[in-house]
Amino acid sequence: MASTEVQSDSDDGMDEFMDQFKTQRYKNAFTENNWEEEFGKVPMFMKSAPEEIDPQKYPELACIQSIIHDEDRSPVEQAKSLKDEGNAYFKEKKFTQAVVAYTEALKKKCGDQELNAVLFTNRAASHFYLGNMRSALNDAAAAIKIKPDHLKALIRGAQCCIELRKFVEAIQWCDKGLKVHPSDKKLQELRAAADKHKRAAERDDRKAKAKEKKLHGEKEALLTALKDRGIKLFQPVRPRSQSSDGEDEDERSSAALAELSLDGLSSQEVTGAQVFLDEQGVLHWPVLFLYPEHQQSDFISAFCENNCFRDHLTVMFGEELPPWDTDRKYHPQNLQLYFEDKEKETLYQIDPETSLSKTLKHKRFFVKAGTPSFLVLVKGSSFQKQFLTGNKVHVL
Structure with a gap:
């Protein structure tokens, strides 16, 4: 009997709810103007993930994220999920969000060295495309410390050094990589480029030093010519209180000449x-x-x-x-x-x-x-x- 009453109440309630549509519009329904925006908030229909997940605006996505980041799972599982999230951001060229995801994954200290090497390498790539070359180089070095033969980390380290104009270090990264990957074309190309840049930088440095030496010689010769002729350059007159007692005009002129400079x-x-x-x-x-x-x-x-x-x-x-x-x-x-x-x-x-x-x-x-x-x-x-x-x- 009780069951019949519940069913009856349910039915009566549904009838009443449906009758309301005859007299008033449903307030939470999609409209012709907002249906695309509302569908875009549903994870299944999202074309791309939002940069920041607001639980009030994206409740379904926030729920899924909370499941992904469930603290009850092992650190390795959490780190892998965060790595996948970072990879998704990276593919969308959202490199700042990718850095955040990889950083959070590394904070899990999962103990999986292979995974950590990948996380450092991926974060290095994100920093690289953001233009943070020093941070990218540090991450590449961290990856190599874990896994010395990691090809992508070796390539990234060499690229960063070239961008930072550290051509000798770039060659060292390439040589280290070619010992374990002797036939890798990318490392070979990077080494050739680094060596070319190194020789060009050394040539420019020699030219700059030669020019500086020449200019210095010309300045010295000019100063000598001015001094030999007794030509005086304008010097601000010192207050009398700062002048030596009894210092006459000729002495002050001699002092000015002694301090002659270009x-x-x-x-x-x-x-x-x-x-x-x-x-x-x-x-x-x-x-x-x-x-x-x-x-x-x-x-x-x-x-x-x-x-x-x-x-x-x-x-x-x-x-x-x-x-x-x-x-x-x-x-x-x-x-x-x-x-x-x-x-x-x-x-x-x-x-x-x-x-x-x-x-x-x-x-x-x-x-x-x-x-x-x-x-x-x-x-x-x-x-x-x-x-x-x-x-x-x-x-x-």
């Missing part, structure tokens, strides 16, 4: 040119002519130290005057040159017939930023008179 010749970064010493031992300087009246300038990339200023002024203001000279007064015979001693607030007038070398040797001339600069004014002009007012002027 660090002060930084013009190449700004102008693209730098002082150089030619094969005849002659210096060629980048030089700036400044025209303060018009806020203009001229740049000479290689002013031979033996040339006089007149030579360049004749070229720049000879047949054709610059367009900014609207008054047409910048003729060579009308121009006067000066260099400025900012520390002494003094201008030194230079004879245009003087050579650059003689001017640079003057005790109050300091080369700033590797580029000697000179002011050019029109003799007798109102601007010259105004410009020189308040400045001490020495005629050389």
Whole structure:
């Protein structure tokens, strides 16, 4: 009787449930818009595994995963399941997830050395494709430590060394592999490639050292030429409190000369040119002519130290005057040159017939930023008179 009542209740309940469809829609049913998405959550119909398994979103898959990772199984079985999971991720090129799966498998410490060697090798492959070459190399080494003749680990170790430009080590990995796999073509190809890269690297290193030696020699020769001529590079003036008692101008100039280095010749970064010493031992300087009246300038990339200023002024203001000279007064015979001693607030007038070398040797001339600069004014002009007012002027 009881059974009949249960059946009757069940039937009555089902009838009531089915009657609801006549008056209201089933809330949890698939729709035309979401049925593909919902089917995608069912393990049987999944095209690929999700990167993260949310039990709320993928309850069936989470249940299956919990069965796979059942702690009641032996460490070997768990490690194998995790290895298969890592392999599946690897085939889908989800290398980060593959690394995680292989790492979890290794944490099981299953004691199966053959399996552990495979796990290290597979994780090395995942790291390799992620670009983690050092981690990949470490895993390949761990696999070889367990199983010295593991071919895939030997190949992976050689590949990592080549990517890391450790060509000697790459050859060692290949030689170790070829002892046990003498006919393996991949190892043979890797060894040939590593040897080729090694010889190319050694050749490049020799060239770099030879170039460095040559540049060092040129710098030393240039420094010697500057010191022999007594040319001074601009040095920041030390505060008087830091100067030695009784230290005079000549002593400070000597100290600056003693500390002369190419660090002060930084013009190449700004102008693209730098002082150089030619094969005849002659210096060629980048030089700036400044025209303060018009806020203009001229740049000479290689002013031979033996040339006089007149030579360049004749070229720049000879047949054709610059367009900014609207008054047409910048003729060579009308121009006067000066260099400025900012520390002494003094201008030194230079004879245009003087050579650059003689001017640079003057005790109050300091080369700033590797580029000697000179002011050019029109003799007798109102601007010259105004410009020189308040400045001490020495005629050389």
